[in-house]
Amino acid sequence: MGTWLPGVVVNKKQWSDELFSLQIDAAIPEFNAGQFVRIALDINDERIARPYSCVNSPDEKYIEVYFNIIPDGPLTPKLARLEIGDPLWVWDSVNGLLTLNEVPECRHLWMCATGTGIGPYISIMKTDKVWNRFEKVVLVYATRTFAEMAYQDFINSALNDHGGQFIYCPILSREEKQSMLPGRIPGLIDNGKLEAQAGVEIDAQNSHVMLCGNSGMIADTITVLGKRGMQKHKRREPGHIAMEKYH
Ligand SMILES: Cc1cc2nc3c(=O)[nH]c(=O)nc-3n(C[C@H](O)[C@H](O)[C@H](O)COP(=O)(O)OP(=O)(O)OC[C@H]3O[C@@H](n4cnc5c(N)ncnc54)[C@H](O)[C@@H]3O)c2cc1C
Numbered sequence: 001m002g003t004w005l006p007g008v009v010v011n012k013k014q015w016s017d018e019l020f021s022l023q024i025d026a027a028i029p030e031f032n033a034g035q036f037v038r039i040a041l042d043i044n045d046e047r048i049a050r051p052y053s054c055v056n057s058p059d060e061k062y063i064e065v066y067f068n069i070i071p072d073g074p075l076t077p078k079l080a081r082l083e084i085g086d087p088l089w090v091w092d093s094v095n096g097l098l099t100l101n102e103v104p105e106c107r108h109l110w111m112c113a114t115g116t117g118i119g120p121y122i123s124i125m126k127t128d129k130v131w132n133r134f135e136k137v138v139l140v141y142a143t144r145t146f147a148e149m150a151y152q153d154f155i156n157s158a159l160n161d162h163g164g165q166f167i168y169c170p171i172l173s174r175e176e177k178q179s180m181l182p183g184r185i186p187g188l189i190d191n192g193k194l195e196a197q198a199g200v201e202i203d204a205q206n207s208h209v210m211l212c213g214n215s216g217m218i219a220d221t222i223t224v225l226g227k228r229g230m231q232k233h234k235r236r237e238p239g240h241i242a243m244e245k246y247h
Contacts, residue, residue: 004040004047007090009082010062015150018069019116020080021055023062024090031058031094032101033123033130034210036244038091039065041078047089050075053119053212053244054094055151057126063090066119066150096120098244100129103208104233106240108200109133110209112140112185112221115148117213117246122151125158131165138198142171142185142217167198186220190227204229204240211243218243 007026014020028037031054040049052065069076082088098120103109109130111121118141124130130137143149149170158166170180171188181188181197188194195201202209202225209225211218222232225241233239 002091002093004089005092007039007063007088009084009086009088012082012084016147019066019148019150020069021064021066021150022079022082023056023064024088025062026090028063028090028092028094032099033057033127034099034120034244035094035096036120037063037065037094039075039079040089040091041075041082042089043074043078048074048078049089049091051095053096053098053117053123055119055122057123060126066116066122068116096244098210098212098242100124100127100133102233102235102242103210104238106208107134107206108136108138108202108208110138110140110202110207112142112209112211112217114142114185114213114217115246117244118151120212120244121210122154125154125166131162135165136167136200137162137165138167138169138200140169140171140185140194140198142173142213144172144174146170146172146175146177146180167200169194169197184220185217186224189221190224202228202230207240208233209241211241213246215245215247218245 011023036051036053055064230240
């Protein structure tokens with residue numbers, strides 16, 4: 001059981017025509033970086049709710065969510081129209097297993113995102129835990145175009161703060177840009193180009209791979225990693241891959 005908490009938008013950032021972040025003031029309970037909240041609006045007398053990963057760290061005062069408009073979607077066009085001071089609903093529990101608590105002992109953490117799937121990794125990277133625990137932290141961020149890459153200032157400051165430990169691999173599928181890999185995550189793992197760019201190998205001995213975003217990327221990456229003897233992680237059956245499927 002749970003209940004809806006009243007929330008209010010306290011900040012809004014528009015990254016492009018389709019991409020938005022909202023900061024929300026609501027009294028949610030403690031959570032772990034990488035988890036998601038449920039956000040709802042009352043639309044035509046119906047409460048429409050969807051899950052969204054927290055971009056904020058557990059220490060920050062406001063919830064932050066990052067999303068794109070799905071033109072025919074019931075919630076996102078309305079969510080994007082909210083302004084500072086507007087009310088919304090937030091479910092009073094936070095869920096999800098894409099957290100560091102679920103990652104078994106390993107040396108290298110790979111965090112792979114498509115599109116808005118970058119959100120939970122920003123939250124994780126805002127915590128000390130990730131920097132205290134892994135020898136290498138690799139962020140793989142795949143979008144169609146560079147204009148769709150959000151949170152670049154935060155990522156650049158993490159590169160400054162955690163130089164040799166933090167490796168950033170941006171990937172573009174629909175345009176070419178210097179120093180960014182062209183293609184898609186599964187293909188670039190399969191042909192070895194992602195690891196060549198990162199200077200770190202993905203293997204069952206040393207690596208844990210988090211996958212977040214679209215289901216095609218997640219399914220294809222699991223297949224590619226399966227060829228290396230890597231499997232989904234389960235609490236009762238430790239593995240090497242964790243995921244959060246957005247759509
Ligand atoms: C655990 C979890 C966490 C999530 N966290 C986020 C998040 O942090 N940010 C975020 O943007 N979305 C996230 N999502 C997706 C989100 O809950 C909504 O589905 C999405 O925002 C669209 O909402 P909607 O009501 O407008 O359309 P929906 O009715 O939810 O979806 C309409 C159609 O669009 C597809 N769709 C949903 N999301 C996308 C997308 N990003 N790109 C292309 N097609 C899509 C759906 O599969 C469906 O076919 C998450 C989903 C899950 C299950």
